[in-house]
Amino acid sequence: MKSQLDVLIVEDERIISMMMGMMVEKLGHRVCAKVPSVDAALEFLEKVHPDLAFLDIHLEGDSDGITLGKMLGSQFGVPFAFATAYADPETYKRAMDTFPVDFLQKPLAIEAIKRVCDTVLSI
């Protein structure tokens, strides 16, 4: 059984992206890419199939993380979790309709990242 995940991080704030990457690595997993937009994520997904993706909702470009979440579920079969500062009820509902593994609120703690990784490993 797999114990190390290949994780895609979709986050436009570079420093937060770096922190998430470092947390993922600290937990013993591998960051396969850190991208700031849906377009960049889709381009990457053409070539690589990650085990898990963390998605911010507000991203660079026109599309948001929820749009990407929908595609990850239906087209790519990649489990994903949202990690966002925006948590108004409407956004939250829209996000939960895409069946994410988890919905994390920023600021992020490594324990939250761990929880998501452990969930994906147990699936």
Add this chain to the structure above:
Amino acid sequence: MSESTSAFNHLFSHLVETILSSADSPGQCARYLAENLRSLIGAKTVLVFECTHSSGLHEHRMLSAYPSRRAVLGMNETVQEITELSHRIDRTSLVLPGGEAPLPIALKRLEAGPSLISPLVYAGERVGVLLLLDLMDTDNLGTIRETLDKLSTVMALILRNAFLYNNLESEVAYRTRELVERSSALAKALDEKDVMLKEVHHRVKNNLQIVNSLLYLQAASSDDPMLRSALEKGQGRIYSMALVHEELYRSDDLASVDMRAYTQRLCMSFSDASGQRIRIGCRSDDIHLPVTQSVPCGLILNELITNALKYAYPEDESGEVSVTVAQDGGTVSLVVEDSGIGLPKNSDLEKLGSLGLTLVRGLVDQLHGNLDILDKSAVGGSGTGVRLEVCFPRESTQ
């Protein structure tokens, strides 16, 4: 009383009744008045003018003329002059053309015969004038003058009320429009303010997250455990502040923090970090604090909880830390309590020199509150552990 006087009085009271019954239409009253006075008194022309500072008119304006073909007289300069001159008269007067006084001179210039001028005055306020030009008969004028004085009071009252009413209506309409405009401008400004405030809270929170991430990255890149621990503490402090802005962003008024939601989220983040070993119990009243108090409050809670988690249960002991935020009248209390090993023996509380406690003391001072530290085992009770309580007066959120 002669027969003709009695008949006149009868016709006159009928006239007053008719005028009063159409009091809501001053134009109609004036028309009716002009028409009937003419036949009653036997004047060639009857003119009704309106003039009052409360009507907003600086000059006389003709309300009615009878016969109407003489309405053009209303514009006549001499007639205007007569109406101006009538200001000097305080009751119905007969004016004969010729002579030295301004009114008779004007009347002569108008080529009119004896005329009655009756100022319309109500409660000392002049609202117009009645001109009965070219009287056919100047006998029995005594009674006519007296009754005209009474009639003019009625007509004045009607004109004044009509004016006040119209004025009131337009004033109300004007004020209403003004209020609607102002309140919609205000609502728009408030909306814009809300949007801006939301944006500001959001950005502040975002920036604090970045600071948080920077500290994490710095800690992660260091091999020095002391430095790492210091940076992680900094991270916790920043996190507790970022949460305040998160709650501000969510609040309805964008100015106060729901301390119950805040405390729950703060405790949850500690629970995540402390794992199963130490349970964190959280209880809070429904308290909303302004930003000025919620930031220090959050930092204090962060320090007290951090301390309890770090010192109460050493060597992988398990236990509980309970966090209570309560309000009693105008006083808010923050209590963090554990059942752990208590304070180090023989420690001088004043000199208990961690940065955490120094920060707490400073913040408590900022809140004009008190810090109470109780070592439960030291007071001889059966309990163990430490109870820290901070009390401070609640500031209004407005």
